[in-house]
Structures are given as structure tokens and as C-alpha cells.
Amino acid sequence: MDIFERVVRLETTLWNLVERSLSEEGEAGLGTFLALQILDRHDGSGRVQDLSRELSITVGAASKVVDRLERAGLAVRRPQPDDRRSSLVALTVDGERAVAAGRVVVQRVITTVFGDDEMVDAAASVLESLQTRVDDAIVAVPA
């Protein structure tokens, strides 16, 4: 259980640290940033499902994320003629700007905290191994 508490604590403290920098720089919050980044990667064809899966939040929550992004003028739902059950979510120009600016801030904080020595690469690969085990456990006991 020790490792569990460590993971939770590391994430919480790191999240709060990054969040504070974003706020100080007048950027969007971290939750918003992570959502924008995913939509940016999907390059205009991301759906609510994609946000849900990649943020590990429920579909309902993902839908509300898009609501907020739209209200903030950072993204828009575009109708998808061939399957009208879902929309495609595209970033606006402001959304593109926000994700780029956020990336700079987050990158800078992470570099300041961890440096970019080989210890960080080693840590990343350890985290990857842990993630693999968690993913396997999730597959083994699906919803």
C-alpha cells in the first residue's frame, strides 16, 4: 500500500504545483489544459468519447468539459453528417493559443522541478512499467 500512497501524493503535489504556475501566468487551469491538449492531438476530429478515455473520466464528465471549453470560446462542436450521434470537437484559434501557451508553462515547471537528467528518463520508464500493470488489471476486471 505504501506505493499507492506515494503515487497519490506525488500526483497531488505535482498537480498543485503546476496548477499554481498556470494560474500565476494567467493561463487556463490544468484540467482545461489537459483536455485542450488531447483535442489538439486529435486535430479537429476528437469526440467526447476520446476525452473520456484519455482523461480517464466518465463520458458525462467529458461532455461537461466540452461545454466549458465552448463557453470559454476555446473549442467548438462541429456536426458530423455521417453519424449524427456525436460531434467532432475542434479547437478555436483561442484554444490553439491556450494550449501552446500552457505547454510552455507546464514544460518549464517540469524542467525546473526535475531537471532533464537521465534520472528522469529512468523514472519515466519505471512509471511506464507500473502503468502497464494497472492497465492489465483494468482489462482483467472490466467495468
Add this chain to the structure above:
Amino acid sequence: MDIFERVVRLETTLWNLVERSLSEEGEAGLGTFLALQILDRHDGSGRVQDLSRELSITVGAASKVVDRLERAGLAVRRPQPDDRRSSLVALTVDGERAVAAGRVVVQRVITTVFGDDEMVDAAASVLESLQTRVDDAIVAVPA
């Protein structure tokens, strides 16, 4: 930034996995469990401050955590005669039972996911190094 996303994703997926098991076993939620565990460690003399610090949440949020624990009958605020600004929070018998039962469930999930081989010990020490850097950064740029 890669390492940041890995930390966030690992924590989210692991948290959700543990939360699900707790719910299936009819236990209190994970947030509640972590709070109870901290109070248990303080052995009847934990304050709101302690919860705030050790859960990395604000003092206001910690105060509300105690409200919820009291409403659920898991803890009680005991007046502290020598400094009446704060109370000491003690677990009730139900609270003790809940933390013990929760511990069993969390322990079992973590063991199932990660096993208890030396790779886990190595990972824990890597996480500890990362935590040290985060803590240093927080000290360097206080609230």
C-alpha cells in the same frame, strides 16, 4: 512533460481501480478512507490542519472532510480545553472498523496489481526521489 502526464495518468487509473474495489466491497470511498487512515495514525489527536497538510488539500476542504466523517458517524470532534481554536478529531468505533476494513481491500488490490516483488520496492524508491524534488520545489516557491 512526458513524465508529468505519466504521473497523472498512473494516479488516476490506479485511484479509479481502488475506488471500484472499495465500492464493490461496500466500503467507504477512497477519499474517506485516506482521511480516516490519517486520523487513525494521529490516534485521536489529529487536527483539521493535519488533514489539510497530509492530504494536500486546503484547510477549508479538510474542515468539510471532518463534517462528512462526523455525519457518517465515523469520527467526532473533541474539544481541546487548552487551545479552543481547534478540536481534536478522533475516530469512532465505526471509524476504526472502516479504516481496518478499507486497509484490507486496498492492500489486496495493490498486491494483485503490482505483486510484491522487488520491482515494486525499486519503483517506490524512484517515486520517493521524485517526491523529494517536488517538495523542494514547493519549499522554493512557497504559497
Add this chain to the structure above:
DNA sequence: AAAGATTGACTAATCAATCTTG
């Protein structure tokens, strides 16, 4: 004035129920 805690308004998640389209 500072320390500890509480409260109210707000933001973000969960689940379950529902609506629309395939």
C-alpha cells in the same frame, strides 16, 4: 495581529436516467 477553523459561492467530478441516432 496571527492562528485555527468554518462557511458560502463556485467549479468539477460521479452515477443514473434519458434522449437521439444507427
Add this chain to the structure above:
DNA sequence: CAAGATTGATTAGTCAATCTTT
């Protein structure tokens, strides 16, 4: 009926203002 999404009620956090005690 299944898939995708949305909505409403609930639960947990944040911040800022306030109250009590030191």
C-alpha cells in the same frame, strides 16, 4: 436494442470572507 451524448442530483474540491481564540 446498442452507441453516443446530454442532463440532473449529489459529492468534493477551491478561494475568499469571516469568526473565535491566542
